[in-house]
Amino acid sequence: MAGSAAVEAVNLRKRYGEVEALKGLNLRVGYGEIYGLIGPNGAGKTTTLKCVVGLLKPNAGRVSVCGWDVVRERVNALRNVSYVPENPVVFQNLTVEDFIKFIISLRGLAWSDVREEFEDYLRKFKLVGKRRALMKELSRGMVQKALVIAALLVRPKVLVMDEPMAGMDPEAQHVFKEEVRRAVEGGATALISSHLLDMVERFCTRVGIIDGGRLVMEGSIKEVKEAAAGSESLEEVFLKVVSGSGR
Ligand SMILES: Nc1ncnc2c1ncn2[C@@H]1O[C@H](COP(=O)(O)OP(=O)(O)OP(=O)(O)O)[C@@H](O)[C@H]1O
Numbered sequence: 001m002a003g004s005a006a007v008e009a010v011n012l013r014k015r016y017g018e019v020e021a022l023k024g025l026n027l028r029v030g031y032g033e034i035y036g037l038i039g040p041n042g043a044g045k046t047t048t049l050k051c052v053v054g055l056l057k058p059n060a061g062r063v064s065v066c067g068w069d070v071v072r073e074r075v076n077a078l079r080n081v082s083y084v085p086e087n088p089v090v091f092q093n094l095t096v097e098d099f100i101k102f103i104i105s106l107r108g109l110a111w112s113d114v115r116e117e118f119e120d121y122l123r124k125f126k127l128v129g130k131r132r133a134l135m136k137e138l139s140r141g142m143v144q145k146a147l148v149i150a151a152l153l154v155r156p157k158v159l160v161m162d163e164p165m166a167g168m169d170p171e172a173q174h175v176f177k178e179e180v181r182r183a184v185e186g187g188a189t190a191l192i193s194s195h196l197l198d199m200v201e202r203f204c205t206r207v208g209i210i211d212g213g214r215l216v217m218e219g220s221i222k223e224v225k226e227a228a229a230g231s232e233s234l235e236e237v238f239l240k241v242v243s244g245s246g247r
Pocket residue numbers: 016017019020021039040041042043044045046047048086
């Protein structure tokens with residue numbers, strides 16, 4: 001859609017009872033970006049991502065994916081999105097292979113079309129021996145791998161991932177970055193929350209810093225370093241920008 005962004009949130013507000021988690025958050029992720037969302041615990045990253053993927057309804061403001069409003073045009077908006085959740089608790093009694101088959105069928109894709117790619121991902125992520133293991137029998141990092149494989153296999157326009165590398169070993173992290181990059185080269189956009197600042201600094205094209213339910217800084221890595229009084233690293237930017245605010 002002309003002029004639209006891959007993800008756009010305008011003046012987003014979300015309240016859980018007394019807690020105002022998002023206080024007028026503005027976020028714009030352009031097509032083809034690998035956008036890193038960072039911020040302290042409780043800043044509102046997961047709440048933001050859940051609004052983007054339609055799991056939470058904002059109290060005010062709007063959020064769109066590829067120009068489609070997530071609340072009013074939900075089906076059109078969400079057919080473009082893959083989501084890797086922060087705390088996956090569902091699908092515990094499915095095997096890895098059945099879980100992924102289930103996700104594929106939800107998207108109306110044929111298993112035969114993605115089977116080869118699935119086998120490839122199992123090899124790359126060292127999960128071949130676990131294809132018949134139940135999701136609840138996997139280690140933390142293995143769960144993340146299975147979720148990421150499912151998210152990539154449906155070939156989404158927008159990948160929304162909440163701390164996807166949590167628990168992944170260095171080799172898996174490397175594979176993750178390669179595969180996300182490949183998806184982006186193929187036309188996808190990625191929005192990734194993370195506490196791994198070194199990774200975000202090297203991997204992401206843009207970064208947004210959330211603090212206290214607001215986006216407090218955004219730009220390319222170079223831009224945010226300059227904006228935060230000539231910081232040398234993203235860690236330094238983070239420590240300067242979030243210290244004392246919003247908590
Ligand atoms: N289900 C809920 N009920 C009540 N409060 C909630 C709920 N989920 C989140 N919150 C509150 O909303 C705020 C934002 O939480 P959120 O999970 O979005 O933060 P986050 O940036 O993802 O943090 P983390 O880095 O720890 O994952 C916090 O104050 C949190 O306690």
